[in-house]
Amino acid sequence: MQKPVRKSEALDYHAKGRPGKIEVIPTKETKTQRDLALAYSPGVAEPCLEIAANPEDVFKYTAKGNLVAVISNGTAVLGLGDIGPEASKPVMEGKGLLFKIFADIDVFDIELNTKDVEEFIRTVKILEPTFGGVNLEDIKAPECFEIEERLKKELNIPVMHDDQHGTAIISSAGLLNALEIVGKKIDKIKVVVLGAGASAVSCTKLYMALGVKRENIVMFDSKGAITKKRKDLDKYKQQFACDKEYASLEDAFKGADVFLGLSKGNMVTPKMLKAMNKNPIVFALANPTPEIAYEDAIAAREDIILATGRSDYANQVNNVLGFPYIFRGAIDVRAKEINEAMKLAAVKALASLAKSPVPDIVNMAYNESNITFGRQYIIPKPVDPRLLTTVAPAVAKAAMDSGVARFPIKDMNAYVADLAKRRGEDDQIFRLLTNKAKRQPKRVVMAEADNIKIIKAAQILAEEGIAHPILVGNSEKIHGIIEQNNIELSDDIQIIDSRSNAPAIEAKRVSFGDIYFEKRHRKGVNCYEARKRMRESTYFGAMMVETGEADAMVSGLSRRYADVIKPALQIVGTHHKVNKIAGMYMLITKQGPIFFADTTVNFNPSVEDLVEITELTCRAVKAFNVNPRVAFLSYSNFGSAGGYDAEKMAKAVEILHERHPDLVVDGEMQANVAFNKDILRDNYPFTALAEGGAPNVLIFPSLAAGNIAHNLTAALSQNTESIGPILLGMNKPIHVLQLGSSVRDIVNMVTIAVVDAQARADRDKRRAIANAAATSKKVIKPAKKVNAKKAVVKKVAVKKTAKKTAKKK
Numbered sequence: 142m143q144k145p146v147r148k149s150e151a152l153d154y155h156a157k158g159r160p161g162k163i164e165v166i167p168t169k170e171t172k173t174q175r176d177l178a179l180a181y182s183p184g185v186a187e188p189c190l191e192i193a194a195n196p197e198d199v200f201k202y203t204a205k206g207n208l209v210a211v212i213s214n215g216t217a218v219l220g221l222g223d224i225g226p227e228a229s230k231p232v233m234e235g236k237g238l239l240f241k242i243f244a245d246i247d248v249f250d251i252e253l254n255t256k257d258v259e260e261f262i263r264t265v266k267i268l269e270p271t272f273g274g275v276n277l278e279d280i281k282a283p284e285c286f287e288i289e290e291r292l293k294k295e296l297n298i299p300v301m302h303d304d305q306h307g308t309a310i311i312s313s314a315g316l317l318n319a320l321e322i323v324g325k326k327i328d329k330i331k332v333v334v335l336g337a338g339a340s341a342v343s344c345t346k347l348y349m350a351l352g353v354k355r356e357n358i359v360m361f362d363s364k365g366a367i368t369k370k371r372k373d374l375d376k377y378k379q380q381f382a383c384d385k386e387y388a389s390l391e392d393a394f395k396g397a398d399v400f401l402g403l404s405k406g407n408m409v410t411p412k413m414l415k416a417m418n419k420n421p422i423v424f425a426l427a428n429p430t431p432e433i434a435y436e437d438a439i440a441a442r443e444d445i446i447l448a449t450g451r452s453d454y455a456n457q458v459n460n461v462l463g464f465p466y467i468f469r470g471a472i473d474v475r476a477k478e479i480n481e482a483m484k485l486a487a488v489k490a491l492a493s494l495a496k497s498p499v500p501d502i503v504n505m506a507y508n509e510s511n512i513t514f515g516r517q518y519i520i521p522k523p524v525d526p527r528l529l530t531t532v533a534p535a536v537a538k539a540a541m542d543s544g545v546a547r548f549p550i551k552d553m554n555a556y557v558a559d560l561a562k563r564r565g566e567d568d569q570i571f572r573l574l575t576n577k578a579k580r581q582p583k584r585v586v587m588a589e590a591d592n593i594k595i596i597k598a599a600q601i602l603a604e605e606g607i608a609h610p611i612l613v614g615n616s617e618k619i620h621g622i623i624e625q626n627n628i629e630l631s632d633d634i635q636i637i638d639s640r641s642n643a644p645a646i647e648a649k650r651v652s653f654g655d656i657y658f659e660k661r662h663r664k665g666v667n668c669y670e671a672r673k674r675m676r677e678s679t680y681f682g683a684m685m686v687e688t689g690e691a692d693a694m695v696s697g698l699s700r701r702y703a704d705v706i707k708p709a710l711q712i713v714g715t716h717h718k719v720n721k722i723a724g725m726y727m728l729i730t731k732q733g734p735i736f737f738a739d740t741t742v743n744f745n746p747s748v749e750d751l752v753e754i755t756e757l758t759c760r761a762v763k764a765f766n767v768n769p770r771v772a773f774l775s776y777s778n779f780g781s782a783g784g785y786d787a788e789k790m791a792k793a794v795e796i797l798h799e800r801h802p803d804l805v806v807d808g809e810m811q812a813n814v815a816f817n818k819d820i821l822r823d824n825y826p827f828t829a830l831a832e833g834g835a836p837n838v839l840i841f842p843s844l845a846a847g848n849i850a851h852n853l854t855a856a857l858s859q860n861t862e863s864i865g866p867i868l869l870g871m872n873k874p875i876h877v878l879q880l881g882s883s884v885r886d887i888v889n890m891v892t893i894a895v896v897d898a899q900a901r902a903d904r905d906k907r908r909a910i911a912n913a914a915a916t917s918k919k920v921i922k923p924a925k926k927v928n929a930k931k932a933v934v935k936k937v938a939v940k941k942t943a944k945k946t947a948k949k950k
Contacts, residue, residue, distance in 0.1 A: 593626060739847055
């Protein structure tokens with residue numbers, strides 16, 4: 142279970158560097174005076190005149206078509222209540238961030254200092270020319286209902302209050318799939334709704350649109366069941382008032398098929414669930430504490446289908462599954478509104494997606510071999526890359542079919558392809574890797590732990606559930622840093638001082654030293670030196686990994702690269718099938734990850750070294766669920782220039798083609814040529830890199846070339862993140878930190894180490910199963926059946942032979 146975010150960490154995150162979470166970035170050239178003349182006066186007059194003549198051209202010449210306003214007055218912010226417009230701004234910026242990373246929609250957040258409904262509506266109306274859509278956020282009920290209803294009628298762009306409709310759409314998809322699994326008809330089920338706010342009202346209305354009968358719904362607010370006898374109901378609650386009286390919430394649960402909770406935590410008991418019909422469907426969506434604890438619900442009913450708002454349990458109802466893609470589809474067809482048909486299309490698209498085979502990248506993120514449709518999977522996962530290309534087209538099509546689209550899409554296949562390009566893969570892969578690490582965290586030694594960066598990273602890793610850190614360093618310094626900086630370190634984090642004189646540590650040094658001596662006694666190391674070296678954190682940590690007391694190690698924050706590699710090679714060693722290790726960097730870009738090798742180990746690799754480096758790199762890349770496309774880089778293009786480096790690269794490619802005919806690899810080629818499809822198609826159409834995606838694995842002729850290329854690219858590129866060096870070819874997971882790594886860099890490297898350890902453990906498990914299966918087949922063959930008549934004849938013959946032998950004697 143994920144632990145709460147610490148106050149100091151959250152404040153530091155929002156304050157560091159440029160305050161806030163979003164910025165405006167130019168999309169056109171701005172470097173020269175002519176660029177500026179085109180961007181502003183006098184060139185800007187031309188698009189102004191075109192738009193004046195034809196207002197629809199505003200979508201052609203401005204950003205309106207990809208710009209959504211996130212608007213709030215801060216009267217109902219998350220679980221914080223009425224905190225005002227200024228205090229709501231971090232939430233609205235966060236919403237804008239989600240729009241951008243999930244659907245590539247630009248956002249301006251607007252916080253209005255008014256609680257007056259008319260003033261709010263008028264303000265949004267006069268902003269209409271600026272935006273392609275409006276997302277209303279965190280406005281309290283009942284005002285939110287009137288504001289949305291009026292704006293939908295009075296504006297000519299899509300408007301949606303996500304607090305109402307987001308949860309409704311996602312939970313409706315879950316409801317349809319849950320009913321299919323249990324074999325119940327939607328028009329026959331009894332539904333109990335706890336909560337009568339904006340989200341509960343919208344959910345219930347959408348359930349009715351899907352087929353739930355009004356007379357089969359009972360809704361509760363803070364005062365009890367909403368019945369026709371009550372005189373305190375507003376018009377929004379009156380539409381759900383029922384005839385029957387209920388003494389309590391517990392009374393309503395009797396014979397219910399579905400429970401929808403949008404209230405507060407711990408309102409439902411196991412006894413209530415036991416009163417429900419067979420195969421109950423329970424959506425306990427209060428967050429962060431559900432109406433009933435997940436474990437209690439599962440214990441009470443083995444036949445339950447349960448969904449919550451929590452990411453650490455199955456079937457998370459998360460609004461991010463909806464709003465980015467709904468707005469994407471709506472603004473792409475310039476819809477006049479988001480109507481019921483579009484919302485229902487989103488519901489059905491989500492429900493259908495959950496029944497489709499799950500991509501490996503999603504299985505990997507949740508550390509599952511094969512997620513399949515069923516009680517534990519009724520809603521798609523938020524990291525599913527297909528959401529954008531599934532939900533947005535469904536919404537766009539519904540807008541066209543229902544007559545609210547002003548710019549219909551003519552080629553839906555081309556539109557889907559364009560959406561796939563929008564998605565980007567800059568942070569997707571690392572979100573997936575982090576999720577995978579969290580599913581099965583490993584014990585990771587963090588050497589040189591008497592450093593504030595290491596300690597802060599360990600704190601994050603433990604709190605996020607990514608790893609079980611083991612800090613190896615000067616314990617006195619470690620505790621001093623913790624105390625001086627008020628760091629709240631979990632009691633579960635182990636702190637080991639490898640130089641301590643404590644009897645247990647001394648005994649461990651002796652034990653580790655003796656193992657090390659056995660490994661190195663014929664390589665200039667005596668017993669005394671072997672035990673002495675165990676005082677060093679890198680040697681001690683590496684020995685913990687070697688003996689199985691830890692699963693992985695990271696080191697190098699304050700040491701030279703060679704000083705970390707040396708103990709790793711001497712203690713853990715290389716894999717038995719590997720001749721030389723290599724170092725790889727992963728650069729996270731908008732277009733996806735790019736892997737650089739070798740960047741840290743082999744100064745001047747031979748042809749065979751290059752082949753092995755490529756094989757190691759591709760194996761690691763595939764472990765990240767990325768299909769390698771390899772470019773061998775040089776100063777020459779396919780033999781255009783001679784020289785040792787160019788020739789050895791070409792020879793290595795030739796060998797790889799022979800050994801791995803299915804691998805997309807080619808070269809030698811210049812770096813700019815490798816990424817220019819036009820040059821490749823026009824001049825080198827024979828290469829497999831001329832078609833398909835860009836290269837994502839770059840192999841260099843020397844360590845100098847690889848290291849310089851990576852460091853220069855990482856330093857000059859905006860919005861990229863470098864992770865590494867990732868050691869390839871080691872017998873066990875040991876990875877090196879860059880000198881002076883940030884806390885974030887350390888967390889990333891430990892995440893890589895955990896995923897590496899998981900992959901190795903999975904391989905070992907599969908190998909053990911295969912060996913056991915092979916052993917079980919080696920069964921002793923049963924004796925052949927003997928023909929009785931032949932046996933008698935043989936026996937008589939033996940007797941006759943024996944008599945003749947006796948007579949001769």
